Amino acid sequence: TAFTFDRDEQVAIEAALLTDKPWYDPGVAAIRRRIKDFHLGLTQYTCCYCQRDLHGEFTMVIDVEHVLPSSEYKPQTFLMWNLSASCKRCNMDIKKNDVSFIQGLGSLEDSSRYKLAHPNFDNPEDHLARFVEQVGRSRIVKYVIHTPDKGRFTYEYFKLRELETSSYDEAQGANRTDP
DSSP states (O other): OOOOOOOOHHHHHHHHOOOOOOOGGGHHHHHHHHHHHHHHHHHHBOOTTOOOOOOOOOGGGEEEEEOOOOHHHHHHHHOGEEEEEEIIIIIIIIIOOEEEESSSSSOTOOOGBBOOOTTTSSSHHHHHEEEEEETHHHHHHHHEEEEEEEEEEHHHTTHHHHHHHHHHHHHHOOOOOOO
């Protein structure tokens, strides 16, 4: 699906890119919201990394994810291939401004440059699938790694085993103080 910026948005983005933190420039606030809505539609309201369901979540717990952090890759701040929708855990707690998942030389628009399943260049479900079984309030999460490279890397990088273990513990009524 195509996403385009109108002329006024392009002017606002160009002005924002001249600032220290273009993503947070007040002149692009409406653009940020439109980008978030677009990427939530692309991910079907799931986190682009852990695939957690984001339906019905308050907008403040959903981030527009810069695959390449805007602090390190300022020119890519508003490029749609560099953006997606993610949960706070994956974006702010784990990935942050890290770029260790980039490898090799060449175009940043090449899927092979990324050790993780890139939300726009790859179909993340081809590499990693999230399964959830829920009965009442008990929910069990299990990830199945489909590829030994990007699937395994994404699983380990985003500490998805922790989500699985936590779901099993909670479903059994265990708390963090239990041995």
